[in-house]
Amino acid sequence: MxxxxxxxxxxxxxxxxxxxxxPDFRSPGSPWMSNKPIPFDLFRQSAEARREAWRRKFVMDDIYSGAxxxxxxxxxxxxxxxxxxxxxxxxxxxxxxxxxxxxxxxxxxxxGNGTYAHCLACGRRHELDWVRRHFEASGDPPECVACGGILKSATISFGQAxxxxxxxxxxxxxxxxxxxxxxxxxxxxxxxxxxxxxxxxxxxxxxxxxxxxxxxxxxxxxxxxxxxxxxxxxxx
Missing domain, CATH: 3.40.50.1220 (TPP-binding domain)
Known part of the structure; x- marks a missing residue:
């Protein structure tokens, strides 16, 4: 065939x-269940939600870093x-x-793709190594180096087109x-x-x-x- x-x-x-x-989303005990992606609208509206989203993102990245x-x-x-x-x-x-x-x-x-981030305003790509260093040093959700816009993992979140x-x-x-x-x-x-x-x-x-x-x-x-x-x- x-x-x-x-x-x-x-x-x-x-x-x-x-x-x-x-791990996939539906397997029993999947780490995705305790590190669920933040819905898109909440991510945009709340700095605290963005902070939590990045924390969960890096937890998951560490889990499958050797994949x-x-x-x-x-x-x-x-x-x-x-x-x-x-x-x-x-x-x-x-x-x-x-x-x-x-x-x-x-x-x-x-x-989308979870191996890099992009700006929701201007679309500029940002590498995760830089994003993580910024986040872990300041504790604040990162902003675009070009326009100051919101940075997000380049994935499609729940509620996102x-x-x-x-x-x-x-x-x-x-x-x-x-x-x-x-x-x-x-x-x-x-x-x-x-x-x-x-x-x-x-x-x-x-x-x-x-x-x-x-x-x-x-x-x-x-x-x-x-x-x-x-x-x-x-x-x-």
């Missing part, structure tokens, strides 16, 4: 990164390198697809592919989870690789309930 595909759209969720040591690309990430990188997969659409914010060898333009990040550019790119890829390959997503977080169904409606075959069942299993052409790394290791 994959060998015969002309254009493959990759789609990944948290399950591809749990094998790298990054490296999994066999699943490497499998997707190999598919992209083969020329049959133009890009990987991901719900993840960890940057591990880029670490696996993919260029920035080969990763469509629907929920989805990024228009990545959403358009994901829709275009889902509409043009003849195989949509999902790995490690529960397919319950919308609007991101709508892309596999959209691809299927546009004539693509749908393959889902996930440890647990998903709401789209019945619609899929192939479902594999297994560890992602063991499945994708055949590609590299």
């Amino acid at each position: 994959i060998q015969d595909a002309r254009i493959i759209a990759g789609f990944t969720g948290a399950g591809i990164s749990t094998e790298s040591g990054i 490296r690309p999994s066999r699943g990430h490497l499998g997707f990188a190999a598919l992209v390198a083969s020329g049959c997969m133009p890009a990987v659409i991901t719900q993840n914010i960890d940057g591990l697809h880029q670490e696996s060898g993919l260029a920035e333009e080969q990763v469509i990040e629907l929920h 989805m990024p228009e550019g990545p959403m358009r790119r994901a829709q275009k890829l889902a509409a043009s592919c003849d195989l949509f390959l999902v790995a490690g997503s529960s397919l319950v977080v919308y609007p991101a989870a709508a892309f596999p169904a959209f691809a299927k409606e546009n004539g693509a075959q749908l393959v889902i690789v996930n440890r647990e069942p998903t709401p789209l299993d019945e619609a899929a052409d192939l479902v594999i309930h297994a560890e992602i790394g063991s499945v994708f290791s055949v590609f590299f």
Whole structure:
């Protein structure tokens, strides 16, 4: 099926990164439950909320600071390198697809990227090393060095609008592919989870690789309930 595909759209969720040591949101005892992201509106309105958001951010960063690309990430990188997969659409914010060898333009990040910060006013990028030094030295939420605006991790928070550019790119890829390959997503977080169904409606075959069942299993052409790394290791 994959060998015969002309254009493959990759789609990944948290399950591809749990094998790298990054916890997902729903696992029992997940540290995300005690370090939940602050809603976007509250983050903008309250300096105290921003202070707490950065504290939680750095706690989580320390937990998975040693994470490296999994066999699943490497499998997707190999598919992209083969020329049959133009890009990987991901719900993840960890940057591990880029670490696996993919260029920035080969990763469509629907929920942003947690490996750097940006200014909500002017958009300037700020590296986390600088942000953390400032935060730990002063105890205050950092401000943009260019305009004094609010700095935020470059992720999409609850209540924040989805990024228009990545959403358009994901829709275009889902509409043009003849195989949509999902790995490690529960397919319950919308609007991101709508892309596999959209691809299927546009004539693509749908393959889902996930440890647990998903709401789209019945619609899929192939479902594999297994560890992602063991499945994708055949590609590299």
